[in-house]
Amino acid sequence: MSTPAIPENPQTRAKIWQAFLDYFDAAEKKRRWNIRTDIPWDQCNSGIPPEIADVVQTFCMVELFLPDYLAKQLPQVRNSKGRAWMLANWGYEESKHSMVLNDWLLKAGHRTEEELQDMEQGVFEKEWGLRYDDPLASVVYTMVQEVATRVNYRNLRKAARGRCPALDRLLELVQIDEAAHGHFFRSLVQIYLEDDRAATLERIRLVFNTFAMPANDLLADGRRRVAAIKALNIFDEQVFYSEVVVPLLNTLGLTRADIRGRRVHPVK
Ligand SMILES: [Fe+2]
Numbered sequence: 621m622s623t624p625a626i627p628e629n630p631q632t633r634a635k636i637w638q639a640f641l642d643y644f645d646a647a648e649k650k651r652r653w654n655i656r657t658d659i660p661w662d663q664c665n666s667g668i669p670p671e672i673a674d675v676v677q678t679f680c681m682v683e684l685f686l687p688d689y690l691a692k693q694l695p696q697v698r699n700s701k702g703r704a705w706m707l708a709n710w711g712y713e714e715s716k717h718s719m720v721l722n723d724w725l726l727k728a729g730h731r732t733e734e735e736l737q738d739m740e741q742g743v744f745e746k747e748w749g750l751r752y753d754d755p756l757a758s759v760v761y762t763m764v765q766e767v768a769t770r771v772n773y774r775n776l777r778k779a780a781r782g783r784c785p786a787l788d789r790l791l792e793l794v795q796i797d798e799a800a801h802g803h804f805f806r807s808l809v810q811i812y813l814e815d816d817r818a819a820t821l822e823r824i825r826l827v828f829n830t831f832a833m834p835a836n837d838l839l840a841d842g843r844r845r846v847a848a849i850k851a852l853n854i855f856d857e858q859v860f861y862s863e864v865v866v867p868l869l870n871t872l873g874l875t876r877a878d879i880r881g882r883r884v885h886p887v888k
């Protein structure tokens with residue numbers, strides 16, 4: 621199968637590899653955690669409201685599409701060592717997220733083994749697809765997705781208000797991972813802005829104007845699940861704008877004007 625080449629010059633490639641090494645070294649030193657030993661599993665609260673447990677299930681389901689996230693994205697970047705190695709490392713970290721959420725649902729008594737098996741089966745009947753057939757747009761999309769995911773976990777943790785120490789700790793650990801992912805992919809977008817500002821701005825404009833969280837389309841009862849997330853003030857359009865778009869624009873040194881206007885470069 622042929623794979624599209626990534627438009628990277630040698631300097632850009634070297635910067636991306638260095639960004640990955642910085643990310644990897646920091647992760648190995650400060651961020652590795654253990655599902656079995658780093659969560660206070662003896663402090664699970666089965667009395668937590670069912671609507672909170674249901675959002676935990678929604679996030680677990682979205683994380684379960686990991687085989688598709690990796691299988692679809694790796695071919696786009698296999699000739700960029702930094703991006704390919706990052707996806708391998710990212711996949712390991714993401715694999716723990718669905719595992720730890722699954723374990724909490726079971727240990728806190730919110731779901732049975734059978735219910736979790738049905739949940740997995742339902743997820744694997746569907747398939748996540750790339751939103752953009754273009755490696756540059758994909759990295760912008762991943763940046764936005766990771767920052768939005770971090771906000772989702774942080775606000776779920778707030779909604780649970782420390783009522784379950786096990787859930788509180790696991791959401792803290794997952795949220796720290798997601799923040800690190802958002803930071804890494806934002807640093808890649810910064811590198812691409814230096815490499816080709818016009819093309820990268822075009823992708824930022826495209827993604828910001830068409831972004832949707834995967835739960836919308838991926839899950840069989842996605843609409844109901846997205847509405848439940850909104851009802852708990854975890855994530856909605858306003859949160860997306862104020863906690864994802866604005867901070868990203870600020871950090872990238874861009875303004876709202878940069879993401880407005882007609883396309884100047886067609887997306888390949
Ligand atoms: Fe995750």
Ligand SMILES: [Fe+2]
Pocket residue numbers: 714766769797798801
């Ligand atoms: Fe992530």
